[in-house]
Structure formats: structure tokens, C-alpha cells
Amino acid sequence: MSYLVLARKFRPRTFSEITGQDHVTRTLVNAIKRGRVSHAFLFCGPRGVGKTSVARILSKALNCREGPTPEPCLECTNCKEIAAGISLAVREIDGASHNSVENVRDLIETLKSRPPQGSRYKIYIIDETHMLSIAAFNALLKNLEEPPPNTVFILATTEPHKVPDTVISRCQRHDFRAISPSEIEARLVSIAKEEGIEYELGALKMISRLAEGSMRDAQSLLDRVLAFGDGKLKESDAGAVLGVAEKTLLLKLSEAVFGRRPDDVLNILDEAFNVGLDPRLFADQFVSHWRDLLIAKFGGEKGLKIRGVDESSVVSLLRQVEGVSQDDLQDLVYLAREGADQAIKSSYPMYALEALAVRMATRQPVYDIAKLLSGSKVQNSVVDNKNRNAAQPSIERTSSYEQKHTLTGESTFEKWRSFVNFVDSKGKKAMSEILKKATVKEFDKGTLSIVGPQILVNYFEDRDNISIVEAFLNEIEPGNKWRLKVDLESEGDVKSGESIARLEKKAEMESRQKAIDAIERSEAIVNIKKVFPGSSIEH
Ligand SMILES: [Zn+2]
Secondary structure, X not given: OOOOHHHHHOOOOOHHHOOOOHHXXXXXXXXXXXXXXXXXXXXXXXXXXXXXXXXXXHHHHHHOOOOOOOOOOOOOHHHHHHHHOOOOXXXXXXXXXXXXXXXXXXXXXXXXXXXXXXXXXXXXXXXXXXXXXXXXXXXXXXXXXXXOOXXXXXXXXXXXXXXXXXXXXXXXXXXXXXXXXXXXXXXXXXXXXXXXXXXXXXXXXXXXXXXXXXXXXXXXXXXXXXXXXXXXXXXXXXXXXXXXXXXXXXHHHHHHHHOOOHHHHHHHHHHHHHOOOOHHHHHHHHHHHHHHHHHHHXXXXXXHHHOOOOHHHHHHHHHHHOOOOHHHHHHHHHHHHHHHHHHHHOOOHHHHHHHHHHHHHHOOOOOOHHHHHOOOXXXXXXXXXXXXXHHHHHHHHHHHHHHOOOOOOHHHHHHHHHXXXXXXXXXXXXXXXXXXXXXXXXEEOOEEEEEEOHHHHHHOOOHHHHHHHHHHHHHHOOOOOOEEEEEEOOHHHHHHOOOHHHHHHHHHHHHHHHHHHHHHHOHXXXXXXXXXXXXXXXX
């Protein structure tokens, strides 16, 4: 059974078959009864909630041979042709692909003609309206202002804020809402009964929750579970297919990331893929798991419950984020989102996920600038007490490459790095990038003296840039009247000087090598190498 089979088969045919949008259908039915149908509609709302279905039903209601009627007969030629998508009176236009000037001209041309024989109205259903070009909107606007006789426009969009106000104000607007899990569940139950499918209610509940308000998604998920389970709908099958039962696995994974244990991370992923989880679906869950952690950190228990996070994982989520700094968590969530996005698009989503998770588990933590400047000991803020031992290697690595640093002491260098991060956090990205190329000669008692390549010297020939740096210095360490000195680096500086840029490059190489080593050692790769002796992994 392929995707969308059920969605197509059970597409609603009448207003009464539409789920969860009573506020819309009631208004439309009343308007048709009173003969006061608008010539332009705007249907807004999330995907898969019935906008296009309602547009088609409205088309039938207007053009049915028995109509206009709120209950189209479904039997006449017009009703049948509209249902089959072959009616000459109803044009469905995809705003995403039909937004060129030619498409618009074509559209305007057809507006001049009368409705085809036997049809009362010409109806234009424009999907993804927000994707139309400016030219298309302008052409549309003219026709919304002076509607051609017997023409009805139905514009649908998931993003009404991208539709010009001038267009919105000329349409009768209807806001479709996400369908509640219980409404979806009721519909799935009736589909299962009608299809004679044996089902466990738990499976349908699971699907209803995962569909996130979209009936279309719910039906395609149902298709997938049915395809897996040989016609019977079991909760355990749904869990296996949809990967829902694996919340504990996701929790184990984030625990290993927080504990900076890349080897555990790889073993957990092995476990996930060995039970046959689809890596792309898993990537999706991975991101939403990190979102849950973010909510746990910033919204607490209440935030998690409002967003319907499963009761059983609330305690674990709260406990995991306890020892994690806000900055670190935001960084990790960002990495998870970007990385998962790439994994989903990748030809090797499994490897991409492994590399992502290892990267998250080995990344440099964000240091707290206030603590650094007050001279307190730098702590790895990602780690809670329980996992502190696991994090030792990374702290050692950080200090070992600073010990090699000959021109400035460790604390001066850390202080300098924090300062550059501070500049970056002030939105001065270009300035912080330039500063990373500098080697610090002196950073104390109101004097910051740096040397660097010509580009750095040129940059600070602009007096304003000097003033900005000095202002930042005064901001983080008031009391001194800070002065910035900038000089061209000597040959000796080039040889022995250590700028942030150079150290970052070195650290990145190290961490990349570590990730590669970890992947090479992972069970999956070892197994592949057993099967294909002499093979190598391309990075
Ligand atoms: Zn009809």
C-alpha cells in the first residue's frame, strides 16, 4: 500500500464530512443557503487540515446541476468532474510553481471567457497563494477589485502573513485550525471500521498524536503502519514503524551528549538503527527531542505539559538539563537542528547522524565571560557533577594547547578569547573575526596591545573601530581607561605567535580527527569493513 492511499480514498466529499472545521463550514453553508456567496475567499491554516478539500466541496456546491446547494448531489456531471479534477470550470493553480508572468497572463486571458456550458461559475483555486510573484499578486488584485461576472476565487495559504494586505482585505477570510488529536482519532476509528481493519485503539491514539493536527499526515501514517502489520493495526507495530517507543533511546542519547561520551553516542545510534529505525524519521525525532530539552530548560515542567510532552519523560528531561548552561543548550539545539536537516537531505543519513551526534558530544563548551573575568576557575559548564570525570579529557586538551602558547600566559589568553567572544556577542561579527587573527602582546591594566597581519592594521586605521574596542573593554572591565594599540606582526610573531584563528583551526582538526576515529571504531563501520575487506570510509 503506498502513501496517501487512504487520504485519497477518504477525502471528504461534503461539508458534513469535514473534520474539525465546523466554524468554517457552517458559515459557508449559510451563505450558500442565503445566496450570498462572496466572489473571493482566503482559506488560511496549517497543511493537511482541509483547505483544499473545502475549496473543492464549495466548487461542487456552486456548480452542481441541482444547486447552488450546500449539499451537492455528487452524481451530476459537474459534481463528478470536479471530484475527479477534470472540470473545465474549476482551475486549480499551485502558487508555488505557477508564479511567472506567463502564468499570470494565461490566467488573465481565461478570466475574459464565460463559464463553460452547463456551469454557473468559473472557479479559481489557488494553492500556496503566498508563493505568487508580485506581478501575479498585482494581476490578481485588479480582478479582486472588479471581479469578472460569475467568477469565484478561492485562495489557500499556510502563511497568510506573506499575502499582501491589499489582497487579504478583498477576500472573505476563513481560518482553519489544526485538528485536535481526539478529532483525528475519531476519524481514524471510522476509517478503520469502514475498511474492516482490526485495530488496537492505542495504535490509533499514537498516530493521532504524531500527526500534529494534520488529517492528511494521520492518514498517511496509518497507511504506513498498515503496510507493516499485514492488515492488522497493533500498537507495537505502530511503535516500531513510527519510532515512538524509542523516547528512552533519545534520552540515553542526549545523556551521552551532555556527558561528552562520543563512544556511547555511537553505540546508542547503532542500537537504534539495528532495530530498523528509519534514519530520516529518527533525525526528525532527534530534533524534536532537543526541542523538548530546550522547553524543559526554559519552560520547566509546566512548559513541557502544555506542549503535550509525554508524562513519562518529563522527569528525565528536567533532570538532564539541570546542570547544563543555557548557552550550551541553545548551542546544542542549534547544532541538532542544522545537522538533522542536513542528515535528512543526505544520501547517507545514518552516517550524517553519527557525525552530528559525535560532534555534539565533543564540542567546546561555551565559557561564561563574567566568571572568567572575575578570575574564577573555568568549568566545563556542560557537565553536571555526576559526569565530571567523563569531561576531563576535553579540559586537559584545552589547557594543553594553551601551554604551548609562549607569548601570553594561560589566563591572558583565556581572557582575550572571552573578550573576542564578547565582541561577537555584541553583533560585531566582522570585528571579532579580525581580532581572531591577532596575537596579544599585553592585556592588562588598561592596555590592550595586539599585533597581526596587514589586514588587521588596515582595519584599525579607522579610528572608529579603535573606539568601539576601547568602549567594549571599558564595559567589561570598568575602572581602567582602556587603550588599544595595534601593530604589524614581525617575522618572529608570525612564527611563534598564537592567534585564536590558528588555535581554532588546530582544535577543529583535532576534534574532526577524534570524530573520524570514533566513527571508524563504531560497530557499524567495523562490520562493514568485515564484509568489504580493504574498504575505506570517505569523509
Ligand atoms: Zn451535482
